[in-house]
Each structure stands twice: as C-alpha cells, then as structure tokens.
Amino acid sequence: MELNFSIEGGDFTQAGQASSRVKKVLKQLGVDVKCIKSIVIALYEAEVNVVAHAHRGHILIQIEKDRITTTIEDEGPGIPDINLAMQEGFSTASKKVREMGFGAGMGLPNMKKNTDDLQISSVIGKSTIVKMVNYF
Amino acid sequence: MKVSEIIDQLGLKVISGEKGLDRGISGAYVSDLLSDVMGNAREGQIWITLQVHQNVMAIASLKDLAAVILVKDLQANENTIHHSDEEQIPILSTSLSTYEITGKLYALLNKQ
Numbered sequence: 743m744e745l746n747f748s749i750e751g752g753d754f755t756q757a758g759q760a761s762s763r764v765k766k767v768l769k770q771l772g773v774d775v776k777c778i779k780s781i782v783i784a785l786y787e788a789e790v791n792v793v794a795h796a797h798r799g800h801i802l803i804q805i806e807k808d809r810i811t812t813t814i815e816d817e818g819p820g821i822p823d824i825n826l827a828m829q830e831g832f833s834t835a836s837k838k839v840r841e842m843g844f845g846a847g848m849g850l851p852n853m854k855k856n857t858d859d860l861q862i863s864s865v866i867g868k869s870t871i872v873k874m875v876n877y878f
Numbered sequence: 879m880k881v882s883e884i885i886d887q888l889g890l891k892v893i894s895g896e897k898g899l900d901r902g903i904s905g906a907y908v909s910d911l912l913s914d915v916m917g918n919a920r921e922g923q924i925w926i927t928l929q930v931h932q933n934v935m936a937i938a939s940l941k942d943l944a945a946v947i948l949v950k951d952l953q954a955n956e957n958t959i960h961h962s963d964e965e966q967i968p969i970l971s972t973s974l975s976t977y978e979i980t981g982k983l984y985a986l987l988n989k990q
C-alpha cells in the first residue's frame with residue numbers, strides 16, 4: 743500500500759496532516775499501538791522540518807506486511823552537517839518559528855529514537871532526503 | 879478522573895471541544911516546546927501551555943491527549959478552536975500562571 747502527500751514550506755496549518763492520515767490507516771490495519779505511536783512521532787517531526795526549514799517537499803509512505811517505509815524528499819537549503827543537526831539542541835530555526843514553540847532542536851533526535859532505521863542525505867543548497875523504516 | 883471533573887475544582891473555562899469532556903486523565907505534561915511534547919507527552923495527559931496556535935491541537939490529537947489548558951487567559955486562535963471541536967479534545971483556560979495551575983492540578987490528581 744502506498745500513500746503520497748505534498749508539503750508547502752512555511753505553511754504550518756498543514757503540518758501533521760500526513761501523520762494524522764497515517765495514524766488512522768495503521769489503526770485500521772491493526773498495527774501494534776506502541777509501534778503506531780513511534781511512527782506518528784517520527785513522521786510529524788519530519789513533516790514539520792520541511793515546513794520550518796525547506797521550500798516544498800513530498801512524502802511517500804510504503805506499507806508492507808512487516809514494515810512501514812517513509813521517504814520525505816524536499817527542495818530547500820539542505821543540511822550542511824548532518825551529525826551536528828542530529829545533536830539535541832541544535833537548531834537554525836527562525837525567530838518566528840521559535841516563537842511558535844518549534845526550534846528546540848529535538849525533532850531529529852525524536853525521529854532517531856522512534857525509528858528502527860533513519861537515513862538522511864542532503865545536497866547543500868538543493869535538497870534533503872529522509873528515509874525512515876519501522877518494523878511492526 | 880475525567881476532564882469534566884477538574885473544571886469546577888480548578889475553576890477552568892471551557893473554550894471548545896465540549897464533546898471530549900468525559901475523556902479520562904492519566905496525568906499531565908507541562909511544556910511550551912512542541913517537539914518536547916511530541917516526544918515525551920503520553921496518551922491521556924493534560925497539556926498545560928501558553929502556545930495558542932493550531933499545531934497545538936495537531937499534537938494533542940496525534941498524541942491522544944485528554945485536554946489542553948491555556949494559561950494566563952491566553953486566547954486560542956480561531957483555527958485552534960475549530961480543530962479542538964473537530965477532534966473532540968477540549969481546550970480549557972485559566973487566569974493562573976503555569977506554576978500555579980500546575981501545582982493545583984498536581985495536588986488534585988495525586989489526591990485520588
């Protein structure tokens with residue numbers, strides 16, 4: 743089963759729509775509740791990162807018998823130092839984004855904690871691709 | 879304890895999401911950092927915050943929280959209220975500061 747979503751950078755009203763849909767679908771499929779909670783946390787953080795840091799993005803969700811694979815590809819500034827970005831507390835979020843309560847530098851660590859496999863690749867000044875796998 | 883039961887005892891105002899007033903409370907989480915709440919809040923908790931925008935309800939719904947308490951009489955945005963009604967997760971409001979309302983809620987939930 744495949745689900746596709748597109749995300750507009752800067753549009754915080756849309757953030758969470760993909761996560762909400764995926765949560766419902768996984769519930770219907772009878773996936774373990776704890777597993778759904780983890781996936782929802784990771785996917786929400788990935789969605790918000792595109793909204794907060796990039797121009798636009800696309801989410802592809804692939805659900806198989808034993809796993810869910812999420813690929814989030816965006817056009818944006820990219821991440822120059824991925825190891826640094828993974829550190830809790832590191833953030834380049836704008837003042838406006840911080841005032842909303844985002845920008846604690848906890849999103850990527852949340853994604854790491856809540857996925858079985860997280861891979862990030864980036865072309866500076868062009869794009870970021872985040873791939874996450876969770877086994878049911 | 880249900881959400882409806884803390885309203886009188888803490889003098890809270892119900893702003894929206896009335897249909898969710900019989901949700902059960904498992905505890906509470908206090909934070910204004912959204913990724914902190916996303917990562918650490920647990921199902922059935924009351925979320926005490928000063929954030930008033932729509933993403934608060936997106937998180938409350940994704941995390942299956944019991945209700946949100948806005949402190950210091952802060953007003954929820956129009957679309958936050960709409961989302962709260964839709965998801966049937968109440969937004970409650972207090973004139974107290976985070977410190978005061980958290981202390982009262984802590985005492986109330988630990989009395990049971």
Ligand SMILES: Nc1ncnc2c1ncn2[C@@H]1O[C@H](COP(=O)(O)OP(=O)(O)OP(=O)(O)O)[C@@H](O)[C@H]1O
Pocket residue numbers: 787791792794795796816818819820821827828832833834835843844845846847848849850851870913914
């Ligand atoms: N899709 C992306 N495109 C460009 N930069 C990104 C992207 N995702 C993350 N980053 C960079 O990595 C940093 C850390 O991301 P992380 O999600 O951990 O924290 P944050 O988004 O700044 O704050 P929080 O997630 O706590 O609201 C960001 O501040 C940003 O510099």
Ligand SMILES: [Mg+2]
Pocket residue numbers: 787790791845848849850913
């Ligand atoms: Mg983030």
